[in-house]
Each structure stands twice: as structure tokens, then as C-alpha cells.
Amino acid sequence: MVFSHGEEEKVDDVSSALDDLSKKWEIDPIVRDVHLGKRMDIQDYTIRINKVTYHIPFLSKSSLFLLWDCLWPDCHNCCDKQGRLPLTSRDIATISKHLGYDSQPSFLRNETYVATWDNESASDSNSHVITTLTMLNLKRRKSENEADNGHPISCRFLNECGACQLHPNKPGVCWLYPFFSWSQNEKNLVSVHTSFQLTGDCPGFYLSKNLDDIMPILVKYSEIIYNYTMNVNTTIREGFGKIDVIN
Ligand code: SF4
Ligand code: SF4
Known part of the structure; x- marks a missing residue:
């Protein structure tokens, strides 16, 4: 596999995150290779649960799924390693109140900043959707x-x-982790998709022959993911964020 300069930097970041993780947790070498994009046999296994389509990595040569469960309270690595905390308009309303602000403008001025970044998501094994978000x-x-x-x-x-x-x-993004989500227009209807963030920061990934163990998690998260994705869409409609999509 040939990586561009930007992709090489991303792989280096994931590699050092995995090295940090390995100081406390045992990381399966196959799981490590999946994070680093070294497995050539990864297929995109899709399963729709409630109103959400999950994209689960499936390793065809070993017939193994990459699955996840949270190890909290033994782990809180995501809270130490989040790259940013984008806010939906619902988050702005609830967190400003939680922190005791009586006006949203003063909350926004004191507690937030505006950032732009790219999200790259595989909607299927052959196409990539790049979304540039400002939130x-x-x-x-x-x-x-x-x-x-x-x-x-x-x-x-x-x-x-x-x-x-x-x-x-x-x-909402903290509830979502380690999933990320995106919405697509399918036959004039909004369709919500999700997959794992493989940044090397979460020790909860493991391999399994089937989806049995993760099914209750997928059911529980389908509501969280759907609501979060819809809240992001509302946030953008309300002018608190901006999204550009390049196929
Ligand atoms: S890093 Fe992963 S395992 Fe650890 S608390 Fe966060 S989601 Fe759970
Ligand atoms: S859940 Fe989110 S807001 Fe709470 S400590 Fe972790 S990163 Fe911070």
C-alpha cells in the first residue's frame, strides 16, 4: 500500500497512540494492523439496526469481525485523547445551563471556539465521502x-x-465515541450511517467470529447515533455549523 504524505502522518499518529495504549492494555496484533490500515482483506459488513446502518470491518481471510465494548471505569482514555468536542445546538442549550450560564452568547464566548476539519468515511468498500465540517x-x-x-x-x-x-x-459526540456517523440522501430520504473511529485511542476493540456479543450495544447505540446525527443536521440548519461534502 502506498500512503500520501498526509496519510503517512495520520498512520504515524495512530501508531504512537497504539504504542501509548500498549503500556496499559494488551492490543491484539491483528487489531493493531486493522487500525494501521495494514490488512488488505477488510470488507465492509453492513447491518441496519432500527434507523442506522452500521459499517463493521470484517476480515475475510480470518473470518473475524472487529467489534467493541467499553472498558470504563477501568479506562477513560477517550476523555484524555479526544481531538475536539464539537457541539450540536442541543449541546449548547444543555451544557450552557449545566455550567450556570444564563445567556448562550456568554457561554459561546467563554467556553467554545470555532474549528474546521475533514472527516473521511467509507460509505461502501469502493467510495469515500469527505465531509468538511465547521462547528x-x-x-x-x-x-x-x-x-x-x-x-x-x-x-x-x-x-x-x-x-x-x-x-x-x-x-453528544462523547456519547457517540468510538463511533462516528454521517447522513446520506437515499431516494430523497435521510439515511444515517456509522462506523468505528480507528484512531488508536480506545482499547475496547476485539475480534470475534460473530456479532452476538455486540448486538445489544448496536441496538442501544442506534438511538444515540440516530439522534446525534439528526442533531448535527439541525445544528447546521440553524446556522451553528457548516458542512461541505465531496464524493
Ligand atoms: S477509550 Fe474506549 S474503552 Fe476507554 S472509556 Fe473510551 S470508549 Fe471506553
Ligand atoms: S465525556 Fe466528554 S466532556 Fe466528559 S470528560 Fe470525557 S471528553 Fe470531557
Whole structure:
């Protein structure tokens, strides 16, 4: 496989994230290779649950699915390593209230900044959808600004016990992790898709011959993912964010 310069940097970031993870967790070498894009036999297995289409990596040579379960409270690595915390308009309403602001403009001025980034998602094995998103982001530390966009920073709302002080009003994107989602227009209807973020920051991935163990998680997350994706669409319609799609 030949990587472009930008892709090489991304692979280096994932590799060092996995090295960090390996200090505490045992990472299966196959799982590591999947994160690093080294497996050539990955197929996109799709399964629709409720109103969400999941894209699950399937390793055809070994007949194994890449699955996930959360290891919290033993792990809170995502709260130490999130690259950004984009906010939906619903998040803005709930978090500003949670933090005691009586006006949203002062919350936005003190606690957020605007950032732009690219999301690349495989809608099937042959096509890629690149979405450029511009959204308001919750500051993970008081001094955070645009220059920190995409860089791992330990979140100020994580307490010494590994719990989130905004819970249950934490940003929708925190509920979503380690999934990411996108919406597509299919026959003039909005269709919601999701897959795993493979950034090397989550030790919860494992391999399995079947989907039995993850099915309750997929059912539970279908509501979270659907609502989050619709909230992002509403946020953009309301002018709190912008999305450009390149097929
Ligand atoms: S990094 Fe993964 S396993 Fe750890 S708390 Fe986050 S989602 Fe759970
Ligand atoms: S807001 Fe809460 S859940 Fe989200 S990264 Fe911060 S501590 Fe973690």
C-alpha cells in the first residue's frame, strides 16, 4: 500500500497512540494492523439496526469481525485523547445551563471556539465521502483555541475518579465515541450511517467470529447515533455549523 504524505502522518499518529495504549492494555496484533490500515482483506459488513446502518470491518481471510465494548471505569482514555468536542445546538442549550450560564452568547464566548476539519468515511468498500465540517467546539481546557483543534488534550471535565462532571449533559459526540456517523440522501430520504473511529485511542476493540456479543450495544447505540446525527443536521440548519461534502 502506498500512503500520501498526509496519510503517512495520520498512520504515524495512530501508531504512537497504539504504542501509548500498549503500556496499559494488551492490543491484539491483528487489531493493531486493522487500525494501521495494514490488512488488505477488510470488507465492509453492513447491518441496519432500527434507523442506522452500521459499517463493521470484517476480515475475510480470518473470518473475524472487529467489534467493541467499553472498558470504563477501568479506562477513560477517550476523555484524555479526544481531538475536539464539537457541539450540536442541543449541546449548547444543555451544557450552557449545566455550567450556570444564563445567556448562550456568554457561554459561546467563554467556553467554545470555532474549528474546521475533514472527516473521511467509507460509505461502501469502493467510495469515500469527505465531509468538511465547521462547528463550535467546547474547550477541553480553558485556554484551548483553534491551534489545538485535532490535538489530544485531557478534558477538564474528567475528574480524578475517571468520571465526567458534565454527565449526563456531556456533548453528544462523547456519547457517540468510538463511533462516528454521517447522513446520506437515499431516494430523497435521510439515511444515517456509522462506523468505528480507528484512531488508536480506545482499547475496547476485539475480534470475534460473530456479532452476538455486540448486538445489544448496536441496538442501544442506534438511538444515540440516530439522534446525534439528526442533531448535527439541525445544528447546521440553524446556522451553528457548516458542512461541505465531496464524493
Ligand atoms: S477509550 Fe474506549 S474503552 Fe476507554 S472509556 Fe473510551 S470508549 Fe471506553
Ligand atoms: S466532556 Fe466528559 S465525556 Fe466528554 S471528553 Fe470531557 S470528560 Fe470525557
